[in-house]
Amino acid sequence: MPITFGYQYFNFDPEEINEENGTVDFLKAMDLFNAFPWQDQFEGVLKLIESDRSTTAPTIFFFKTDSNYLSISATDDSGFLVHYRCNLKYGELFISNNILERVHGISVEDCISEFYQGELKNLLKLFPLEDEVTDDIEIRLNYNKLNLYTPLLIMIVPVIYLIVDGSHDFFAPIMFLVMSAILFLAILPKLLLNFKYWKNDSEQVIKYNPKSKVLTIDKKGKTLEFQKSQISQVELVRARTAQRPFELYQYLRFTAGDSVFVVTHFTIDPETLLSILNVNFKETEVFYPKLKFNTVTDKEKRRREHLYDVKRKEFLQTCADWETEKLLTVVKQPDHYADYAVSAATEILERRAEK
Incomplete structure (x- = not known):
């Protein structure tokens, strides 16, 4: 069976594979593995990570068919991840560059050789693949509106103080008002985030078709439709780790051409949506995660x-x-x-x- 070659660089879309013309035999496959610019790719991966961006793992592919292939990937010089798909099953093995840490002494060269001989299924433990989703995935707000007001629960503290104090002297009402004002100012940022997030998400429905890779946003009766390849930037915005009052607040900001739209955690966990779309992204930590739509500088x-x-x-x-x-x-x-x-x-x- 003829075998072809493809590859991914660190700055490719996770679903983008450059496939080369012609077939490759075993010796050519070994040459391609050894000649691949791994070190240059590792440096590129490191630069993206240092700038808080996700990256595609540099990978080489050997295809028998679209559902029968071997991929070898790595993001640093610690070792390689071998992934083998055999129709409706798959197997993986991490091969350390430290020979002493290798499982049964298996090398990347061994995996390539076994793949060419059709015996790799006997070397790796195979597992059934999950069914691929091909129908539209619809995502809409699924958040109880009453939760918007949960920060107000703390306002019961001044009332409890007034009841427990029981003195009813001149200072009791003053303390009640002071405590109420302080607590309200403390929860006001959360209340504003709640209502901003709710307003943004309650008026939009998102659909994504994994097969056609078309993303559709229906907002206030206006429909925007993009090919996944048209999305130029995805940014995950969340509060800094130290900002515990806002640690749950996060959202994804998508840029496609001149259009910008946002999906908050009220609708779906951002990392779940990133997994569905299978896109790289930039992570931005801020003091106060308010919604921003226009962030593209000259x-x-x-x-x-x-x-x-x-x-x-x-x-x-x-x-x-x-x-x-x-x-x-x-x-x-x-x-x-x-x-x-x-x-x-x-x-x-x-x-x-x-x-």
Whole structure:
């Protein structure tokens, strides 16, 4: 069975895989594994992590079919994660770069060899895959409105004080008012967050189709629809660890073109939504996690434009020799490829049409 090769770099979308033309035999596969720029990728991973951004694990793939493949990934030089999918089952094994820590002395080279011989299923313990979700996933606010007022419960303290004190002297009402004012000022930031989060989420319904990778936001009767590849930035905003009064408050801010929308933890746990969408993100910790919609500075816009140009040029060079049929696949399936890839593939096809 012919085997093909693909790879992911640290700055790829988690679902983006560059597949190369032609088949590879075992010796070629070993060369590709050894020649992959692992150290450069590790440095890129570290830089993203240091800037509070998530990253895609640098990975190489060997495909027999879309449901029968071997992947080898690593984010640092401690070792490699071998992932093997065999139709409806999968197996994984971490292989340490410290020979003494390897399970049964198994190496990456052993896994590649067994995969080529069709025996890897005997080397790894396989587990059944979970059923893939292909229908629309609908996400809407599921939060009891009464919870908005829970911070007010503390206001019962001055009342208890007034009852327990029982002296009814001149200072009792004054103390009651002072305590009430202090407590109200203390809970006011939480109350404001509650109502802002509720107002934002109560007026929107989110749908995501994992198969077509289309994200739809229906808000106040206005519908926004994006391909996943059109989302230029996802930011997880949460309170700093030391800010215990606001530790539960967090939200995701999505930027797609000129549109920005927010989903708070009132609707869904942000990390759950990130897992559903399978996207990389930036984490931002703030003193007070109020909702902000417009955060793209001119500097950030220039950075994104520069990154787009760089990746587009890289794609133009990488795919200049691709067959026309493969380039057409990129153009016809923009939801599966980054916008710079679609643009570059379109340019290559236009050049060929002019000849």
